[in-house]
């Protein structure tokens with residue numbers, strides 16, 4: 001099967017956009033990710049899928065904790081920054097929730113401790129045990145077929 005065709009098909013699953021963030025050696029590292037989902041209500045677990053080539057992989061292995069920050073409609077530029085699509089370095093504001101960095105202004109913030117990791121093909125699935133959550137009443141950024149979208153008003 002052709003890789004491009006596979007990516008095209010997976011891209012037809014419309015998602016929100018998150019920035020996964022962690023802190024190692026006093027430095028915050030963020031990475032854009034849409035491979036995120038809720039796993040369990042009791043206990044409260046979520047999963048993110050991180051590529052083996054992503055520098056985030058080693059950072060989460062070291063810190064054993066991370067946040068998932070669901071982006072608001074006006075945060076497309078932050079998604080591009082943390083996907084490495086804007087090359088010049090920008091100062092980005094992080095807040096702190098229970099000692100874990102969370103992205104300022106995001107729609108929802110979830111902090112986690114790694115409870116398990118599973119290597120599957122060229123990605124690692126990190127299961128996060130949810131520690132704290134925070135939510136803001138706002139609209140989400142959407143990703144569909146390789147492009148950013150916003151929800152249409154009714």
Ligand code: FAD
Pocket residue numbers: 017028029030031032033034035036049050051053054055056057079081082083084085086087089090091092143
């Ligand atoms: P780097 O390439 O080192 O960092 C990414 C960028 O973030 C760099 O430009 C860096 O300067 C910047 N940055 C990091 N920390 C800070 C900081 N504190 N302040 C300012 N800038 C900072 N990949 C996956 O593995 N899983 C996914 O689910 C996934 N979903 C994606 C969804 C979308 C919509 C997009 C666009 C990309 C997705 N990617 C995903 C790809 C992933 O975002 C990129 O490959 C990313 O560049 C990998 O990051 P890295 O950890 O290797 O870090």
